[in-house]
Amino acid sequence: MCHLFRRFITLPVESSLNFWHDSLILDGSPNPATREGTFGKNAPGRLIVFEGLDGAGKTTQIELLARDLRKKAFPVVITTWNSSRLISKAIKRAKKAKLLTPYLYSTLHAADFMYRLENIIMPALQEGAIVIADRYAYTALARDLSRNVDRRWVESLYALAPTPDLAFYCTASVEETLGRIVDRNGGNPPGYYESGMDVIRQENARHSFR
Missing domain, CATH: 3.40.50.300 (P-loop containing nucleotide triphosphate hydrolases)
Incomplete structure (x- = not known):
């Protein structure tokens, strides 16, 4: 989810993004309020970001x-x-x-x-x-x-x-995301850095990921 x-x-207008039940101007006009700094100050495009754990369903x-x-x-x-x-x-x-x-x-x-x-x-x-x-x-x-x-x-x-x-932000339970990662890795657990083993110093990747 x-x-x-x-x-x-x-925004004052209804968006074509009814899929997300939200509003976004998509008429090609610049939106300076969201374009700060040197990069993208007057860019007419729109930037949509998806975040979340690996295996949370972003893709x-x-x-x-x-x-x-x-x-x-x-x-x-x-x-x-x-x-x-x-x-x-x-x-x-x-x-x-x-x-x-x-x-x-x-x-x-x-x-x-x-x-x-x-x-x-x-x-x-x-x-x-x-x-x-x-x-x-x-x-x-x-x-x-x-x-x-x-x-x-x-x-x-x-x-x-x-x-x-x-x-x-896409969410899913830890067990669900872990299962998807293991499936994606052909049955192997998350990698050393992906599971956070470099931070927690846990021997078991699955336990570290949790």
């Missing part, structure tokens, strides 16, 4: 929303976490070797996010598309703060991230 946890715009809801919008002839771009092949490869190697310290973990993911912002999100917003983000800066904030990374450090890394027009 996905809940609207942040709406950054106040399913994103696909449903994208399909609904495309049926209405809106241009839609879906963007995911770990978008840069080069940086993602470095992160995977570091994870496999268990070399990621909290600040290195934070920095590498911030570099990937900047690639995503400059090469996918902003070009699409500038062209007037609706960008649907599977995870956004909130993921980094949650993961990094749980690893005792300084909040000011994290906020500085994502200071250029444009404020989304809508942000949804």
Whole structure:
């Protein structure tokens, strides 16, 4: 289940996003109130963010929303976490070797996010598309703060991230999300970092994830 946890715009009109029973201007006009900082200040597109635990159903809801919008002839771009092949490869190697310290973990993911912002999100917003983000800066904030990374450090890394027009948080029970992850991994438990074993120092990945 996905809940609207942040709406950054106040609107007088009914939206075509009846699927979400909410309001969003989709007429291509700029929305300066939600475009702070250098990036995206006058972009005519719209940014919708989905957050939540792995296995909480974000991908399913994103696909449903994208399909609904495309049926209405809106241009839609879906963007995911770990978008840069080069940086993602470095992160995977570091994870496999268990070399990621909290600040290195934070920095590498911030570099990937900047690639995503400059090469996918902003070009699409500038062209007037609706960008649907599977995870956004909130993921980094949650993961990094749980690893005792300084909040000011994290906020500085994502200071250029444009404020989304809508942000949804998808929820599911821990057991349900764990089951989905295990199924997705071919019967294997969540990884070392995915389960938080680097933080809790728990020997069992399933117990650590819980």
